[in-house]
Amino acid sequence: MGFGTVSRGGSSRWPDQRLCTVEMGPPCHTSCLSRRKSSSSPKIKVDLDSSTGIAVMKFQSPPVNSLSLDFLTEFCISLEKLEMDRSCRGVVVTSALPKIFSAGLDIMEMYGKSPERCGEFWKAVQEMWLKLYGSNMVTIAAINGSSPAGGCLMALTCDYRIMAENPRYGIGLNETQLGIVAPFWFKDTMVNTVGHRTTELALELGLLYSAPDALRLAWWTSWCRRTRC
Numbered sequence: 001m002g003f004g005t006v007s008r009g010g011s012s013r014w015p016d017q018r019l020c021t022v023e024m025g026p027p028c029h030t031s032c033l034s035r036r037k038s039s040s041s042p043k044i045k046v047d048l049d050s051s052t053g054i055a056v057m058k059f060q061s062p063p064v065n066s067l068s069l070d071f072l073t074e075f076c077i078s079l080e081k082l083e084m085d086r087s088c089r090g091v092v093v094t095s096a097l098p099k100i101f102s103a104g105l106d107i108m109e110m111y112g113k114s115p116e117r118c119g120e121f122w123k124a125v126q127e128m129w130l131k132l133y134g135s136n137m138v139t140i141a142a143i144n145g146s147s148p149a150g151g152c153l154m155a156l157t158c159d160y161r162i163m164a165e166n167p168r169y170g171i172g173l174n175e176t177q178l179g180i181v182a183p184f185w186f187k188d189t190m191v192n193t194v195g196h197r198t199t200e201l202a203l204e205l206g207l208l209y210s211a212p213d214a215l216r217l218a219w220w221t222s223w224c225r226r227t228r229c
């Protein structure tokens with residue numbers, strides 16, 4: 001798989017060449033197996049191949065990988081652990097569930113909760129964004145399912161995106177369709193990737209894009225024809 005260039009950098013873990021290639025080759029032989037480190041929390045599984053320096057973080061929170069306080073906390077802890085592991089240079093975030101990357105913020109976290117709990121939840125959402133955006137590692141979203149609202153934010157926050165081509169999968173900041181306003185920093189993250197004009201239209205109409213449409217609008221430089229990638 002090949003990925004395009006981005007304007008972010010400044011980390012020793014970034015490759016010298018700005019075009020970065022990640023090989024997800026055949027299964028390893030025995031000597032390679034010892035270089036694999038796995039860890040699992042209830043909602044997130046992480047596999048790090050120290051020989052390549054690439055970790056795969058899989059979301060495993062059925063039914064839709066919604067971003068609950070527990071999910072976000074586990075996400076930040078997993079990312080921090082990889083950040084501290086000098087053998088890890090890049091992380092691929094993806095879903096272990098069929099058809100869904102992430103449904104975005106857990107709606108149940110925003111309904112009937114105490115102000116304290118709401119504050120804690122919102123802080124965790126911001127923490128996820130700050131940690132992912134500010135990561136020293138190369139971050140890649142392998143979007144193998146629908147990715148509305150907060151799920152889209154997470155993908156946009158990564159350095160690179162690849163999306164499985166399937167007409168049923170949509171990605172976008174569709175908050176307007178839900179009767180809520182996307183926070184300004186959600187909007188800014190989208191502007192940084194696709195520019196002002198596309199963002200303005202997408203947010204006003206609450207659009208969800210298919211992989212080929214998103215590719216045309218420069219959301220990414222690659223998409224994957226398999227339904228699972």
Ligand SMILES: CC/C=C\C/C=C\CCC/C=C/CC(=O)SCCNC(=O)CCNC(=O)[C@H](O)C(C)(C)COP(=O)(O)OP(=O)(O)OC[C@H]1O[C@@H](n2cnc3c(N)ncnc32)[C@H](O)[C@@H]1OP(=O)(O)O
Pocket residue numbers: 063064066099100102103104105106107108109110118119121122146148149150151175178180181182183
């Ligand atoms: C504390 C707050 C402080 C400040 C607030 C400030 C600003 C407000 C926040 C603004 C930002 C918002 C960003 C967001 O991310 S809001 C969440 C937006 N996401 C959605 O609306 C997703 C809606 N879901 C879907 O479109 C579909 O479910 C999906 C395409 C993901 C999957 O479709 P599918 O047909 O496969 O499954 P469903 O049958 O629809 O769903 C299965 C079960 O999952 C539950 N579900 C779905 N989405 C969510 C979610 N986001 N949170 C929690 N639960 C979710 C759904 O209800 C089904 O449950 P059951 O009925 O089976 O129990």
